[in-house]
Amino acid sequence: MAKQKVIYVCSNCGYKAVKWAGKCPSCEQWNTLEETLEVKKSGGAVATQTNVANSIHKLGSLDQTAEVRLSTPDSELNRVLGGGVVSGSLILVGGKPGIGKSTLLLQLGLLWQGKRILYFSGEESLNQVNLRAARLSGRNQELYFITDTSYETLEAAIKELEPDVVVVDSIQTLQLAQVESSPGSVVQIRECTNALMQLAKQRNCSVFVIGHITKDGFIAGPKVLEHMVDVVLYFDDSHLSYRFIKSTKNRFGTTTEVGIYEMTGMGLVPVENPSNIFIDSFGQESVGVAVSPTLEGMRPLLIEIQALISQSFYGTPQRTSNGFDSKRLAMLLAVLEKHCGLKLGQRDVFLNITGGIKINDPSIDLAVIAALASSYFDAPIAKGSVFSGEVGLTGEVRPVRMLRERAGECSRLGFKYIYHSSRSSEVKTNQINAVGVENVAALVRKIFK
């Protein structure tokens, strides 16, 4: 017999309490405890010695049934998923409102010829989705659509249609009839995800679940949600019309890959050559501009750094930085002052990474130094030069990881010289000349001799 009991569940962290309190004892948020009915099943299966023996296996001794991966028509999605969607897996896609989650998955459904896809939306009407589908390219005869919020309808539709792929837009609108709390509550989200996981495994269909995020950037709902699912993807926009898709969890592949799209009037278009986007002054000699190969996941991406140093007319000089950590800029300015003798105390300094991109990779330090020095001396950097190295407080230039791949991308785009740490292992390519520098003073001497 199932026993029912009233408990209080925190809508932020999922903490369960027997008594209501204003503040959650676990995550210390106010007014997050909600009344819920807890159903306890009595008489669960008890393991006996005979049935447990059958479930113990030696790893590696089993027949290797290769996982079935469905390669999607979206090259960027394949890249982040590690080669395609694994049958029977549950993929959570999170991101800010309006970022393009629904567009991404509707587009996938339209382009994926030969697969039966069910798009289950609790957010938009048939009319709205039809209008959007008309703007996107691709027509799939086997793409089905339902507007509903009931989990039972979804389950019945999956049993009826037997789709290969299901899209649920969004988990916050889905509702299980037997769970009393409202859609979007911790209990509903957890129970619906649990039921979906089981259904996906039983029916061997892959399920994409869209999840809203909170203002702190986490997927709304219980923390356990991300532990339950197989893959967690985040859709993000550190750039104007560019969208980045990254995985923070992947049971079937790495989490280092990044997919890049551009949002256009006709939906999301994969960006195959991201380096081309972020470099403005290609092949020109400009003062205060330096190029650096950074990494987005495992992909080298060339970015351009612009610096402007000018006479300050106020007591405290301005330091403004876009896309680069301002504390790190202050450190690099101090290094230039101390080790290269540049007088920056009465100068305004502006630093900008073109394309609106934010970079957290210290390997661009050397390019920042080069751009700053170029603006200070009012002398351009020779055409075809790129810089890759981390700069330390003593002015030394440190090696960066994957220098060979970075140099490869630079040479592919026609750059001739890569300045890097003299301590890094040799970058031997016949297309690009590698110039090792020990410290920032040596770099400044070399480029502005």
Ligand code: TYD
């Ligand atoms: P949407 O997929 O609805 O976002 P989410 O589901 O993450 O909330 O994305 C909507 C945004 O994308 C909207 O602001 C308009 C824009 N958009 C385009 O620029 N081009 C297009 O072809 C489409 C379909 C949307």
Ligand code: MG
């Ligand atoms: Mg949406």
